[in-house]
Amino acid sequence: MTSFTVTVDLVMLTIRQGALHVLLIRRAIPPYQGASALPGGFVLPEEDLGAAAARELAEEAGIAAPGHLEQLASYGAPGRDPRGRVVTVAYLALLPDAPAPTAGSDAAGAEWVPVAALPALAFDHAGILADGVERARAKLEYTPLGAAFCPPEFTIAELRQVYEAVWDTTLDPRNFHRKATSTEGFVEPTGRSTAGERGRPAALYTRGSATVLSPPLLRSR
Amino acid sequence: MTSFTVTVDLVMLTIRQGALHVLLIRRAIPPYQGASALPGGFVLPEEDLGAAAARELAEEAGIAAPGHLEQLASYGAPGRDPRGRVVTVAYLALLPDAPAPTAGSDAAGAEWVPVAALPALAFDHAGILADGVERARAKLEYTPLGAAFCPPEFTIAELRQVYEAVWDTTLDPRNFHRKATSTEGFVEPTGRSTAGERGRPAALYTRGSATVLSPPLLRSR
DNA sequence: GCAAAAGTGTTCCCCCTACACCCATGA
DNA sequence: TCATGGGTGTAGGGGGAACACTTTTGC
Numbered sequence: 061m062t063s064f065t066v067t068v069d070l071v072m073l074t075i076r077q078g079a080l081h082v083l084l085i086r087r088a089i090p091p092y093q094g095a096s097a098l099p100g101g102f103v104l105p106e107e108d109l110g111a112a113a114a115r116e117l118a119e120e121a122g123i124a125a126p127g128h129l130e131q132l133a134s135y136g137a138p139g140r141d142p143r144g145r146v147v148t149v150a151y152l153a154l155l156p157d158a159p160a161p162t163a164g165s166d167a168a169g170a171e172w173v174p175v176a177a178l179p180a181l182a183f184d185h186a187g188i189l190a191d192g193v194e195r196a197r198a199k200l201e202y203t204p205l206g207a208a209f210c211p212p213e214f215t216i217a218e219l220r221q222v223y224e225a226v227w228d229t230t231l232d233p234r235n236f237h238r239k240a241t242s243t244e245g246f247v248e249p250t251g252r253s254t255a256g257e258r259g260r261p262a263a264l265y266t267r268g269s270a271t272v273l274s275p276p277l278l279r280s281r
Numbered sequence: 282m283t284s285f286t287v288t289v290d291l292v293m294l295t296i297r298q299g300a301l302h303v304l305l306i307r308r309a310i311p312p313y314q315g316a317s318a319l320p321g322g323f324v325l326p327e328e329d330l331g332a333a334a335a336r337e338l339a340e341e342a343g344i345a346a347p348g349h350l351e352q353l354a355s356y357g358a359p360g361r362d363p364r365g366r367v368v369t370v371a372y373l374a375l376l377p378d379a380p381a382p383t384a385g386s387d388a389a390g391a392e393w394v395p396v397a398a399l400p401a402l403a404f405d406h407a408g409i410l411a412d413g414v415e416r417a418r419a420k421l422e423y424t425p426l427g428a429a430f431c432p433p434e435f436t437i438a439e440l441r442q443v444y445e446a447v448w449d450t451t452l453d454p455r456n457f458h459r460k461a462t463s464t465e466g467f468v469e470p471t472g473r474s475t476a477g478e479r480g481r482p483a484a485l486y487t488r489g490s491a492t493v494l495s496p497p498l499l500r501s502r
Numbered sequence: 503g504c505a506a507a508a509g510t511g512t513t514c515c516c517c518c519t520a521c522a523c524c525c526a527t528g529a
Numbered sequence: 530t531c532a533t534g535g536g537t538g539t540a541g542g543g544g545g546a547a548c549a550c551t552t553t554t555g556c
Contacts, residue, residue, distance in 0.1 A: 061286055061323050062286075062287070062323070062324065062325065062326045063284045063285070063286070064284070064285045064286070064287045064324075064368075065282055065283075065284070065285065066283070066285045066287070066357065066368055102282050102283070103283065103285075103357070104283065105283045105359075105366070106359050107359065108357065108358045108359060109355060109356075109357040109358075109368070131354055131355065133352055133354075134330060134352065134355040134370050135330075136287065136324070136329065136330040136370070137329045137330075138326075138327050138328065138329060145326070147285075147287055147330070147368065147370075149355050149357070149368075215535085216535085216536090217534080217535075232519075232520075232521090233534085233535080233536090234520090234521080234535090234536070234537080235518075235519065235520080237535075237536060237537090238536085238537080239517095239518085241536095253535095255527085256527095256528085257527085257528085257533095257534085258527080258528060258529090258532080258533050258534065259526080259527065259528080259532085259533040259534030259535065260525060260526040260527055260533080260534060260535040260536075261526070261527065261534095261535080262534080262535055262536090263535085263536090275499075275516095275517075275518095278496075278518090436508090437508085437509090438507080438508080453546070453547070453548085454507085454508080454509090455508090455509070455510080455547090455548080456545070456546065456547080456548095458508075458509060458510090459509085459510080459545095460544095460545085462509095474508095476554085477554095477555085478506095478507085478554085478555080479505080479506050479507065479554080479555060479556090480505085480506040480507025480508065480553080480554060480555080481506080481507055481508045481509080481552065481553040481554050482507090482508080482553070482554060483507080483508060483509090484508085484509090496543095496544075496545095499545090
């Protein structure tokens with residue numbers, strides 16, 4: 061009945077400049093001092109795992125209402141932390157763009173980094189991050205979670221650009237439009253539309269109430 | 282930096298008499314003495330989480346080579362175990378039928394119970410089991426893991442009966458046969474076939490090498 | 503032969519793809 | 530009126546659902 065330390069680590073993803081980014085912090089203290097790492101911290105004595113993840117999310121990025129937060133997986137290999145036996149429960153967060161890169165962070169320098177250009181990471185965080193990105197990619201296929209990367213009201217084109225960034229591909233705008241608007245519960249029209257930009261104004265939508273997409277929106281092939 | 286106890290719990294599923302069953306133990310000691318629960322135990326000082334799950338699998342059911350073993354999720358609500366702060370990492374195991382119901386078990390009375398007729402469970406195990414069953418149902422859609430419930434060599438009809446038991450539905454035998462045999466990497470023919478049963482002998486297959494089914498095999502609708 | 507189970511062929515339809523085309527705005 | 534991006538129509542094809550039909554065994 062060994063004694064363990066339990067932490068939560070966050071894979072926070074967002075879309076910036078059309079590319080998928082992850083929030084990384086620079087570690088201010090050993091071990092791995094100066095290295096990049098996923099944000100995270102200890103679970104408090106009377107705190108549930110999900111609550112700890114939500115608290116870290118607020119502390120690291122000043123986020124009160126993430127687009128989506130879900131448990132990813134747990135990692136507890138004996139040698140993964142030189143300080144001792146530490147099990148970390150990783151969470152995946154999907155966020156709308158640009159919630160102040162470092163707002164309220166208690167870690168030295170938090171910043172958004174493109175997942176296509178990652179530095180070396182502390183601990184086993186590279187593997188955790190890879191698992192998180194793959195989870196996000198898969199979830200876009202059969203859930204309406206792409207909208208979790210968007211602001212409260214968004215256009216179909218914005219939603220499509222989320223898919224293109226996460227999957228690193230291009231999609232046909234016309235077919236994507238039809239698919240998104242005709243799939244029950246994916247998006248709901250607000251009646252409002254954009255203005256003041258080039259081209260025809262785009263209708264604005266909010267997230268629909270569905271939890272799964274039926275039929276799914278499959279990648280490539 | 283609270284101190285935690287870490288356990289692994291197993292959702293072990295198999296098919297018996299055409300129905301999905303789970304292995305439950307009867308707790309011999311408090312808390313929840315006498316109640317049904319998922320098999321599980323403490324993670325040892327120098328043991329990885331997955332290794333602990335594999336060890337418990339062997340101890341509880343005498344299984345050396347499960348059809349499949351994967352991490353499910355972690356549960357750590359503050360009051361989930363009256364003994365203190367216990368985080369459990371749940372694993373999902375899919376097994377071929379009938380590996381001696383209680384062989385080698387160190388818990389009082391382990392037995393296979395139909396998931397359609399569950400008793401009340403100790404701790405938060407009812408929720409963990411529900412998550413495991415849902416994971417299994419979803420995984421059959423887009424991976425070849427149905428074969429993990431089958432013996433090393435199996436017929437297409439046996440594989441179909443796995444899907445029917447897990448999804449609690451019926452499938453068209455002819456369409457399922459075509460789908461299973463024509464999907465790349467799902468099953469591999471052995472050249473052998475059954476004999477001594479009613480009707481035309483069935484060809485025997487082994488698990489294919491694919492990790493995902495493309496296109497997937499979707500439920501109902 | 504008959505029953506039973508395995509396996510094949512065929513038809514219909516839905517949905518995905520590709521792409522031609524129209525719509526509404528800013529400059 | 531042109532450029533730009535939003536949105537609709539339509540034809541072709543792949544795959545699933547339904548089911549008629551053939552094959553191969555035990556009795």
